[in-house]
Amino acid sequence: MGTRILVTGGAGYIGSHTCVELLEAGHDLVVVDNFVNSSPRALEEVRGITGRDLVLFEADIADAGALDAAFRDGPVDAVIHFAGLKAVGESTKIPLRYYGNNLTGTLVLLETMRSAAERPAGTPSLDEFIDQWVRFVLENPTAAMIYARLG
Numbered sequence: 001m002g003t004r005i006l007v008t009g010g011a012g013y014i015g016s017h018t019c020v021e022l023l024e025a026g027h028d029l030v031v032v033d034n035f036v037n038s039s040p041r042a043l044e045e046v047r048g049i050t051g052r053d054l055v056l057f058e059a060d061i062a063d064a065g066a067l068d069a070a071f072r073d074g075p076v077d078a079v080i081h082f083a084g085l086k087a088v089g090e091s092t093k094i095p096l097r098y099y100g101n102n103l104t105g106t107l108v109l110l111e112t113m114r115s116a117a118e119r120p121a122g123t124p125s126l127d128e129f130i131d132q133w134v135r136f137v138l139e140n141p142t143a144a145m146i147y148a149r150l151g
Contacts, residue, residue: 002025002026002027002028003027003028003077003078004027004028004029004030004074004075004076004077004078005022005027005028005029005030005076005077005078005079005080006029006030006031006032006070006071006076006078006079006080007019007022007029007030007031007032007079007080007082008031008032008033008061008079008080008081008082008083008109009032009033009038009081009082009083009084010029010031010032010033010043010046010054010082011031011033011035011038011039011040011042011043012033012037012038012042012082012083013038013042014082015031015033015038015082015083016038016042016043016045016046018080018082019031019043019046019054020046020049020050023046023050023052023054024050028054028055029054029055030054030055030056030057030070030073030074030076031043031054031055031056031057032057032059032061032066032067032070032083033056033057033058033059033083034058034059034060034061034083035058036060036085037085040056040058043056055070055073055074057069057070057073060101060105061081061083061101061105061106061108061109062100062101062104062105062108063108064108064111064112067108067109067112068112068115068116071112071113071115071116072116076116079109079113081106081109083101083105083109084101084102084106085097085098085101085102
């Protein structure tokens with residue numbers, strides 16, 4: 001059994017291609033996607049291409065309860081975060097929606113990761129990692145991709 005990886009935005013273009021590569025490399029996947037700018041069909045295609053299944057949580061990354069359920073479904077070894085809104089023209093017309101998803105959603109994901117991580121004494125602090133990312137995201141609100149190794 002490979003590493004269990006949680007992929008947010010896994011049904012999007014980049015996310016679905018990443019899922020194919022990860023599944024073909026032998027990893028197990030948990031995908032969290034609200035399908036706001038993607039389709040469940042993309043994940044059906046991923047399954048068809050790889051011949052492997054994945055766990056799907058249809059949820060928004062700003063939904064702390066849904067993210068908590070995804071993390072409680074089984075151990076998560078790593079997170080790849082693609083759940084970001086990215087249309088430049090639209091983002092200038094409705095910036096609060098973009099901040100809400102890309103900034104607030106990312107912070108909810110980081111908090112859920114912090115809660116889910118069980119760190120043995122003497123290992124680097126996940127809190128330190130998350131605090132660095134929070135500072136980065138606040139200084140760079142358009143940042144939408146985060147990769148974090150949890151264990």
